[in-house]
Amino acid sequence: MGSNCHQGTGSLGQALIPALLQADFDVTCILRPSSKSEVPAGVSVKVADYTDIKSLVIALQNHDAVVEAFNPAASVHQASIIEAVAAAGVRHIITPDFSGNTFHPRASEALIFNPKLEAQRALERAVADAGERLFWTAIITGPWMDWAIEQGIFWVDRSKKVVTRYGSGDQKCSLSRHALNGEALVAVLTNPDKYRNRPAYFASFTVSTNEIIDAIRSLELDGWEVVDVPFDEFAEKARQMWHEDTKNGVRDRLHSAAYAALSTVALLDERNRFGSDFGNHVETGCDEGNGALRETLRRLLA
Numbered sequence: 001m002g003s004n005c006h007q008g009t010g011s012l013g014q015a016l017i018p019a020l021l022q023a024d025f026d027v028t029c030i031l032r033p034s035s036k037s038e039v040p041a042g043v044s045v046k047v048a049d050y051t052d053i054k055s056l057v058i059a060l061q062n063h064d065a066v067v068e069a070f071n072p073a074a075s076v077h078q079a080s081i082i083e084a085v086a087a088a089g090v091r092h093i094i095t096p097d098f099s100g101n102t103f104h105p106r107a108s109e110a111l112i113f114n115p116k117l118e119a120q121r122a123l124e125r126a127v128a129d130a131g132e133r134l135f136w137t138a139i140i141t142g143p144w145m146d147w148a149i150e151q152g153i154f155w156v157d158r159s160k161k162v163v164t165r166y167g168s169g170d171q172k173c174s175l176s177r178h179a180l181n182g183e184a185l186v187a188v189l190t191n192p193d194k195y196r197n198r199p200a201y202f203a204s205f206t207v208s209t210n211e212i213i214d215a216i217r218s219l220e221l222d223g224w225e226v227v228d229v230p231f232d233e234f235a236e237k238a239r240q241m242w243h244e245d246t247k248n249g250v251r252d253r254l255h256s257a258a259y260a261a262l263s264t265v266a267l268l269d270e271r272n273r274f275g276s277d278f279g280n281h282v283e284t285g286c287d288e289g290n291g292a293l294r295e296t297l298r299r300l301l302a
Helices: 013-022 053-060 072-088 114-133 145-151 180-190 209-218 231-247 257-268 289-301
Strands: 002-007 026-031 043-047 065-069 092-094 135-140 162-166 172-175 198-201 205-208 225-229
Touching (some): 013 180, 026 053, 043 053, 092 180, 145 289, 162 209, 180 198, 205 209, 225 231
Parallel strands (some): 002 026, 065 092, 162 225
Antiparallel strands (some): 172 205
């Protein structure tokens, strides 16, 4: 089977491409003309701009599926991509998710998901028009815990040996290993009809901050401390930062401090307002359990 990754060379692609190659998929990456990215051995490369439908059609031909592994900001080009996908005869689109629960009824209130929500609406309209010729799957994995800790953007800060507890710390959140993104993609592409036109939820752990704290304490690591932050005050400040960025015309939302803050709000809301605890929806056999959580933390923090 041929799988086509749109962009796919960033942090997400580093999980997706090795998994696809190991599962013997034929993989092509479509890179923008300005891209300086390098792709792994065994991957074909084609060049096309998101707005150039003719070049996209040529790049997409003879592929069974398209994986939209790009920056959420590129979701504004979804209509052009879908037009090219349909013209090229591709049947299966994996949407630009691999993160938070964008299918929760209140996802739009989180603010950070709006480009993905707009892309999803465009996709569903196109699928309705295409009938049986086109279908989609959204892979929802939550935050990538190991990758985020290594990047220093998780609420477990290994450089400072600090766990930041927002609010009570009791709210659970569904988290994944970085590699699970690739494992989930292979599962979906191997059995596409099972995941037709729906979100598929994958998570390694569904756990609260307090449970993470307990796991770290059980490892008996020296020097770790917990810092408490009132959740409501943090959430209000995060929204103010976002609105200020909007006022100032900030375009790169993904790398802004406001985006990071609102991501934390969406994940750790005390009432699970944005569905970040999706443990009840996770595909059977996916949850790895407390023992695996403890060993993951040992590997990352010891």
